[in-house]
Amino acid sequence: MKMGEMPSGFAATRKRVEGETKVQRVFPITAMIFSSVLHKMTVFLPRENKFFDLFEELADKAVEAADLLVDLGTKYSKLPQISEQLRMLEEDADSIVHRVIQGLYYDHTRVTEEKGDIRYFAHNLDNVIDGIEKAVVRLSFAQKQEVPESVTEFSPIIKEASEEIRTAVHCLRNLKSEENTLEACCIRINELENEADKVNRKRLRILMTAPVEDPNELLDRLLLKEIVEILEDTMDQCEDVANILETFRLKGGI
Incomplete structure (x- = not known):
């Protein structure tokens, strides 16, 4: 070497x-x-349209759930039946989400990021229904003869938000012509979420500061506090849905 x-x-x-x-x-x-x-390359491939049907079906379920929450104001004696109806709606919604995920698995016209947006949207919309059902289940544990004011204040806000979501979801099929409508729906949902924040702060203040006359009332009050927080979280989910709808709008569709 x-x-x-x-x-x-x-x-x-x-x-x-x-x-x-x-x-x-x-x-x-x-x-x-x-x-x-x-x-x-995926831009030139024909897109699956079944997601529009599934989203619309899921949005309809959310409106049905919100309607049942509002019905408690005048039909509180039917709380067990309403709770059961919500359970069935929640199961139907879970089934729709499963179909969305299965559809994404066999969809070769979208990249991973687009699939993630669709999956995230379906899960958040399903969470709106889950939140309503969870709040009503908790309400059935309370020793109340009439629906609490905290629920009657939240229910119309959630109902209107769900209707705005349904309108916006139906805009996705013809986004170019319905873009302004979708944007207006998202703005309104954000406004409703702000209203829900005010109700949440007000109701928590009342629950935590009002004197307790009966020791048994303390348990109900803690339960109502949890219900208020669940309903506030449900409105947060509505806002998350609106934010993803805005993402779809910016991308020109799903």
């Missing part, structure tokens, strides 16, 4: 390491180019 000459094994190792380094540097660029090309 001549002076200055590296052993053959060392040279081979260095060459191999340098080769790996080169591949590591090139691979991310190649992946980015491939992802960009794939996204452009």
